[in-house]
Amino acid sequence: MSHSEALAAEQDRVLASAWGGGKSPFAANWGKLMMWLFLISDALTFVALIAAYGFMRYVSPRWPAQAEIFDMRLIGFMTFTLISSSAVMAMAVGAARTHNPKLAVRFLFLTILGGLIFLGCQAYEWSHFIGEGARLWSNPWGVPQFSACFFVMTGFHGFHVTTGVIFLLVVALRAAAGRYSDEGVEIAGLYWHFIDVVWVFIFALFYLL
Amino acid sequence: MEIAHPHGYRVYGLCWLGLLGLTVLAMGVSHLSMAPAIKALVLVGLSLVKVLLIAAYFMHLRFEKLNLVLITGVPLLLAVIMWFMIVPDTRDTSRRVLVMRDTAVQAPAAPHAQPKP
Numbered sequence: 001m002s003h004s005e006a007l008a009a010e011q012d013r014v015l016a017s018a019w020g021g022g023k024s025p026f027a028a029n030w031g032k033l034m035m036w037l038f039l040i041s042d043a044l045t046f047v048a049l050i051a052a053y054g055f056m057r058y059v060s061p062r063w064p065a066q067a068e069i070f071d072m073r074l075i076g077f078m079t080f081t082l083i084s085s086s087a088v089m090a091m092a093v094g095a096a097r098t099h100n101p102k103l104a105v106r107f108l109f110l111t112i113l114g115g116l117i118f119l120g121c122q123a124y125e126w127s128h129f130i131g132e133g134a135r136l137w138s139n140p141w142g143v144p145q146f147s148a149c150f151f152v153m154t155g156f157h158g159f160h161v162t163t164g165v166i167f168l169l170v171v172a173l174r175a176a177a178g179r180y181s182d183e184g185v186e187i188a189g190l191y192w193h194f195i196d197v198v199w200v201f202i203f204a205l206f207y208l209l
Numbered sequence: 210m211e212i213a214h215p216h217g218y219r220v221y222g223l224c225w226l227g228l229l230g231l232t233v234l235a236m237g238v239s240h241l242s243m244a245p246a247i248k249a250l251v252l253v254g255l256s257l258v259k260v261l262l263i264a265a266y267f268m269h270l271r272f273e274k275l276n277l278v279l280i281t282g283v284p285l286l287l288a289v290i291m292w293f294m295i296v297p298d299t300r301d302t303s304r305r306v307l308v309m310r311d312t313a314v315q316a317p318a319a320p321h322a323q324p325k326p
Contacts, residue, residue, distance in 0.1 A: 027274040036277065043284035051291045058299045072236070079232050087225035090267040091218055186269075193267045200259045203232075204252040208239035 035187045039194045042160075046198050049153055050205060056145040057209075064141040066207050069132070070125065075207050078121045079199065085114025086196040089168075089189045096185035101175055104185055108172035111192060115165040122158050126151075153202055160195050167191060224266040231259050 026033050057063055066072075092107030129150065133140040139147040171188045174180070235255045238248065265271040270278050 025274075026277045026280075028277060033277075036281065040281065040283055044287060047284050047288040047291060051288065051295055054292065055295050055299060067239075076232070076236060080229065083225065083228045083232065086263065086267055087221050087228075090221045090224075093269075094218065094221070190268055193263055196267075197260050197263055200256050200263070204235055204256040205249075208235055208252055209245070209249055 029183055031183055031187050032190070035190050039190060042194070043198075046156070046201070049156060050201060053149045053153060053206065056149060060143055060145055062143060064143060064146050069129075069141070070207060071128075072207070074121055074125060075203065078118055078125075079203050081114050081118045081121070082196050082199050085111045085118070086193050088114065089192045093182075093186050093189040096175075096180075096182040099182070101178075101180045104180075104182075105172055105175045108168055108175065108185070108188075112165055112168050112172065115161055115168065115192075119158065119161055119165070122154065122161075126154075149206065153206060157195070157198055157202055160198070164192050164195050220266055224262050227262055228259055231255055231262075 026036075028036070088107050089111045092104050092111060095101075095103035095107055129147070134147040134150070136148055136151050138144050167188050171184055175185065235252055238251050238255070241248070243251075264281065270281065
């Protein structure tokens with residue numbers, strides 16, 4: 001076997017391997033894989049925020065009782081809304097994959113409604129909190145880190161919910177106009193479920209602990 | 210080519226009920242009087258179960274290839290590593306912050322500082 005033949009044989013062997021580019025090691029299309037990679041990097045940002053919150057909470061000699069400051073019924077309702085919208089989003093993906101665009105669009109708009117209700121509740125919660133005198137660097141409870149953690153964590157999450165609603169709106173309008181793609185719905189769904197995943201940790205560690 | 214998987218609405222419904230049940234359970238646990246460390250562990254445990262349900266069924270990770278499932282665990286692994294890197298800094302930090310504050314109060318004015326008119 002000549003040198004060039006050996007090189008060609010080696011190239012074929014690499015291309016045929018799972019990591020050589022000849023096969024798909026993740027068995028996912030390009031868009032979906034890129035969304036997963038984005039979510040992983042975004043998750044690291046939230047991990048850093050939650051770790052910073054944990055640090056501040058741990059070293060702070062005292063911490064306000066959240067149940068006395070926030071309306072836990074409202075927070076519970078927000079969690080219920082987000083979990084329900086996530087379930088409806090999963091149904092939208094299911095409808096899209098079974099080639100039922102009309103049903104998928106309906107579920108998408110229901111998911112958007114859930115997101116808007118969540119954002120409305122968050123706006124109410126923020127205005128109430130600010131009305132009580134809380135600012136980014138100070139608050140009436142004497143622990144400045146408390147309001148800083150609240151505004152940064154819930155604000156960053158709220159920003160994700162807002163972009164998620166816009167993303168879903170674009171996907172829903174495109175699907176309603178006939179420019180329908182089940183992969184597009186699935187990718188948007190991944191982003192929306194990620195928002196739910198982040199809220200699960202914020203809800204447990206910031207509001208309940 | 211992706212692995213085929215079912216899209217039964219019943220599965221999503223059961224998952225939704227499970228998530229709501231776990232949320233109510235977590236809210237109940239928050240009202241119990243127990244050591245903060247144990248409460249934190251219980252709440253993190255319940256949150257992880259919820260996240261597993263969402264990832265497995267809503268995000269369809271249960272039906273994806275193992276390679277994809279493994280890379281999604283990276284943030285969790287890094288979170289654990291980050292936490293153990295932070296923990297040593299929590300020792301005596303509050304005391305150190307107070308000492309720094311006292312030092313700042315007693316420190317003389319900078320030589321180049323100009324008094325405000």
